[in-house]
Each structure stands twice: as C-alpha cells, then as structure tokens.
Amino acid sequence: MKKLKIGSVELELPVMLAPMAGVTDLPFRLLCREQGCAMVYTEMVSAKAIHYRNKNTEELMQTDPAEAPAGIQLFGSDPVLMGEIAAQVEDRPFDLIDINMGCPVPKVVNNHEGSALMKDLKLAGEIIRSVASSVRKPVTVKFRKGFAGDEETAVDLARVAQDAGAAAVAVHGRTREQYYSGRADWEIIRKVKEAVSIPVIGNGDIFSAEDAVRMMAETGCDGVMVARGAKGNPWIFREIRAVMEGHPVPARPELGEIRQMIMRHARMLEQCKGTGRAVREMRKHIAWYTAGCPNSAALRGRVNEAGTMEEMENLVNQYIR
Numbered sequence: 001m002k003k004l005k006i007g008s009v010e011l012e013l014p015v016m017l018a019p020m021a022g023v024t025d026l027p028f029r030l031l032c033r034e035q036g037c038a039m040v041y042t043e044m045v046s047a048k049a050i051h052y053r054n055k056n057t058e059e060l061m062q063t064d065p066a067e068a069p070a071g072i073q074l075f076g077s078d079p080v081l082m083g084e085i086a087a088q089v090e091d092r093p094f095d096l097i098d099i100n101m102g103c104p105v106p107k108v109v110n111n112h113e114g115s116a117l118m119k120d121l122k123l124a125g126e127i128i129r130s131v132a133s134s135v136r137k138p139v140t141v142k143f144r145k146g147f148a149g150d151e152e153t154a155v156d157l158a159r160v161a162q163d164a165g166a167a168a169v170a171v172h173g174r175t176r177e178q179y180y181s182g183r184a185d186w187e188i189i190r191k192v193k194e195a196v197s198i199p200v201i202g203n204g205d206i207f208s209a210e211d212a213v214r215m216m217a218e219t220g221c222d223g224v225m226v227a228r229g230a231k232g233n234p235w236i237f238r239e240i241r242a243v244m245e246g247h248p249v250p251a252r253p254e255l256g257e258i259r260q261m262i263m264r265h266a267r268m269l270e271q272c273k274g275t276g277r278a279v280r281e282m283r284k285h286i287a288w289y290t291a292g293c294p295n296s297a298a299l300r301g302r303v304n305e306a307g308t309m310e311e312m313e314n315l316v317n318q319y320i321r
Contacts (some may be wrong), residue, residue: 004038004223005136006199007167009069012068013038014223015212015240016171017230018203019073019098019142021105022284026062027268028234029070031261035234036241037226040080044100047076047085062272063093071140074131075100077112083130090135096167098130101143101157104176108155115144115176117155125160132165142170142203142225145188148177158200160190166198168266170225180228190219201225209239209249232288234261255293259320262289263313275309282312295319 004014017032019041029040042060049057053097063070065071072094076082086097087169101124103114110116117124121298132139141161146153148199158169171192173184186205201222206212207229215224229236238250253261265285299319306312 004199006096006140009039009138011038011069011223013241013244014201014216015039015237015244016201016223016225018043018225018227019044019071019100020227020231021103023231024066025063025269026067027265027272029067030064030268031234033067035237037230037234037237038291039071039095041069041071041073041098041117042094044073044075044103047074047078047082047200050074050085050088051081053263059273061089061092068093071098073098073100073142075103075108075113077117077127079126079130082127083134086131086139087134087194090137094137096138097131097135098142098170099128099141101141102172102176104144104179109176111276117148118143118147118151118157118176119151121156121160124157126165128161128164128166134286138169139165141166142172144172144174144176145185147173148175151175152188152191152320154156154188155195158196162196162198166197168201168222168267169255170201170203171198171221172227173202182274186215186219189215189221191222193222193238199223203227205229206285208236209243212240213243232285232291236248255320258289258293259316262286262316262320265289266309266312272307279306279309279312286312286316290320293320 004011017037021043024043045060093186101117108114143157153224154171161169170187173186173188199222201217201223202219203225206226212224235253266282283303287300302315
C-alpha cells in the first residue's frame with residue numbers, strides 16, 4: 001500500500017481519524033493510533049477562542065508524543081485572525097494545520113464559519129491563503145460536497161484551496177443540509193480528485209475495512225478519513241491496516257477486549273480530565289462501545305446513574321461478560 005505525503009508530512013498508511021467535536025480528544029486519539037491509525041486530528045478549535053485565551057482551548061490542544069503525526073483543526077471566518085492564530089500555534093507539536101470548512105452545526109454556520117464558508121469561495125480562499133502564508137507547516141482544508149440541495153461546491157472549493165496554498169483537501173460526501181443523514185456521495189470525491197493535483201482524502205460512510213478500500217478504488221482518492229465509524233470502535237484502524245497491507249481482516253473484538261478497552265479509555269480520561277468529567281464523558285463512549293452487545297441497553301441506563309469510576313467499572317464488569 002502506498003504511503004501518503006502531505007507537504008512535508010509522510011504517513012506510513014493513508015488512513016486518518018477525522019476531527020470530531022466531543023470525540024477526538026487526546027485519550028481517544030491515542031487509542032486509535034495504537035490500533036493502527038496513521039494520523040489523528042484534534043477536535044476543532046476556535047481561532048477566536050485561542051485569541052481571547054478561552055480556558056477550554058488549552059485542553060483541546062493537548063498533545064502527546066505518542067500520537068504523532070497529528071494535526072490541529074482550526075475554524076474561523078477572519079482571514080487575518082486565522083493567519084495570526086495559525087502562526088501562534090505552529091510551534092506546538094502538531095505536524096500540520098487543518099482548516100474546518102465543513103462543520104454543519106448551526107451556531108458555527110450562523111457565525112459564517114464551518115460549512116458556511118462553502119457559500120463564499122472568495123472568503124474561503126482568503127482564509128486558506130492567509131493561513132498557508134503564515135506558517136511553514138502544511139495546511140489542509142476539510143469541507144463537504146456543498147451547502148444545500150444538489151450543490152457540488154466541493155470541486156470549486158478544492159481548486160480554490162489548491163491555488164491558495166493548501167497541501168491537501170479532505171472531502172465529506174454530504175452537503176451541510178444533510179448533516180449525517182442519507183448516504184455519502186463518493187462520486188463527488190472522485191470529481192475532486194480529478195480536478196486537483198494535491199492529495200484528496202475521502203470521508204463519509206467508512207464503517208469497515210472493506211469500505212475504506214472500496215472508497216479508494218472507486219474514487220481514486222489518496223487516503224481515507226474515518227469519522228463515525230471509529231466511535232466506540234478504534235479497532236476499525238487495525239482492520240483497515242490489515243487489509244491495506246494484504247492480510248486477512250482480524251476478528252472483531254470479543255466482549256473481554258471491549259471491556260478492557262472501555263476501562264482503559266476511562267482511566268486515560270480520568271488522568272486527563274479528572275474523575276467527575278471522565279465518568280460523565282464515558283457514558284456516551286460506553287454506549288458506542290457496547291452497541292449490539294448483549295445487555296447493552298440495560299448497561300446504558302445504569303451507567304447514566306453512575307457517579308464514581310468504581311461504580312462505572314463494576315457495572316461494566318457486571319454487564320459485559
């Protein structure tokens with residue numbers, strides 16, 4: 001399997017973990033890297049929040065040498081500020097800087113950020129050019145098929161990004177209007193790949209190793225980015241890696257391995273964020289980890305009432321056997 005080179009960053013395998021708000025914090029990124037993911041991204045970080053020294057942003061930018069290579073994802077709509085903040089964070093141990101132009105959340109879109117930038121290609125280009133000219137590290141851009149309806153803005157935005165200095169683009173095959181419903185349109189990824197010479201990373205509906213390989217075959221994309229398929233399933237990366245390296249797909253984790261991963265994840269979260277937050281945040285992760293497992297519904301109900309790490313661990317041991 002070919003490697004993927006993004007500017008000066010070379011990945012041993014063309015497989016990444018997509019940035020996801022509330023999911024891709026440091027503990028989860030580390031677990032995905034251990035399972036074979038070749039590159040990870042932070043949750044999206046507001047350029048304005050960094051500028052105003054919001055106390056929550058420092059946690060979002062936490063890194064660990066074990067997760068490298070890693071990218072930081074910034075979002076904002078002011079070209080000057082985006083360039084300044086990119087330069088400000090460049091000395092941190094991130095390997096590249098990604099610009100979010102795909103987030104569909106109303107509070108982001110209504111602020112003319114995220115996927116709203118797909119409606120203003122001139123401004124999008126100014127932001128990308130400002131960031132790319134302010135740093136030495138590679139700059140990438142993640143966006144969607146379009147904003148609404150049957151729009152296919154992705155090809156035009158990819159060309160704008162390339163001209164403005166982006167080293168690669170990632171394309172999610174849904175419009176902002178779709179959020180995560182329906183099926184991702186992989187055809188738009190192929191069209192983007194044919195339109196630009198920089199690497200194109202495909203994103204959308206990768207829930208198995210077979211999906212990852214098929215996306216690359218059908219679209220010609222240079223790499224794949226796994227998002228929802230990794231929730232509660234860091235093992236998807238060892239499966240993709242095996243297939244791409246010509247090996248059989250490993251067996252799905254048994255209940256014992258799932259139980260061990262849940263508790264390891266919980267302890268890493270506790271170390272990173274403290275016991276109270278770790279217990280609260282693990283509730284959603286446990287729901288994802290145990291989807292389809294026996295007794296999962298009962299466990300979810302009980303875990304939501306757990307107040308300590310010991311209570312949560314006892315429940316996991318009781319229900320996941």
